[in-house]
Amino acid sequence: MNNLFGDIPASLPEELFSVLVEQEGLKIERIVSRGHCSPADEWYDQDTHEWVALLKGKAVIAYPDKPSVTLVPGDYLLLTAHERHRVDWTIPDEDTVWLAIHY
């Protein structure tokens, strides 16, 4: 893969995670969702910071203690380590493409 919008299978039963760069202290990955979201009441609680940009599609990120954020193409945000969050919604029947930088 050398294009962030390429190599997306026709069928996507699960979210697709593709690691593009990985070394000590840094991981860059492309994530593709197609209507997928986090299980209800299940929160990500990560040991590292995650800077994430939505490049295509649409999504809602939810937090346990503050308002949800709707992301459209180009939007980015920082999820600091241990900031609990979940993907509440991604647009159905379309690919939502994320670029996530974990550090």
Added chain:
Amino acid sequence: MNNLFGDIPASLPEELFSVLVEQEGLKIERIVSRGHCSPADEWYDQDTHEWVALLKGKAVIAYPDKPSVTLVPGDYLLLTAHERHRVDWTIPDEDTVWLAIHY
């Protein structure tokens, strides 16, 4: 700024560099070009790796010793530390938006 395609001035006499994340060993920046390119025969020779994705527009990256690469939206590449390169061309009269991760 919270959108990679936002906050672009109407006039852009120089390329625009916006640092989004900076800490020891990592810098994430948004770069906007509008027909800008590197000075002739001037090569970038960086101490860090640069993973770069083109998100909008079109560009050509040139190297001293291998063929140039044309980038369209979604294309990404890794410029390893001290891999000499230059931006040979960006599409005129349009914004070319890059996301660069230096590490």
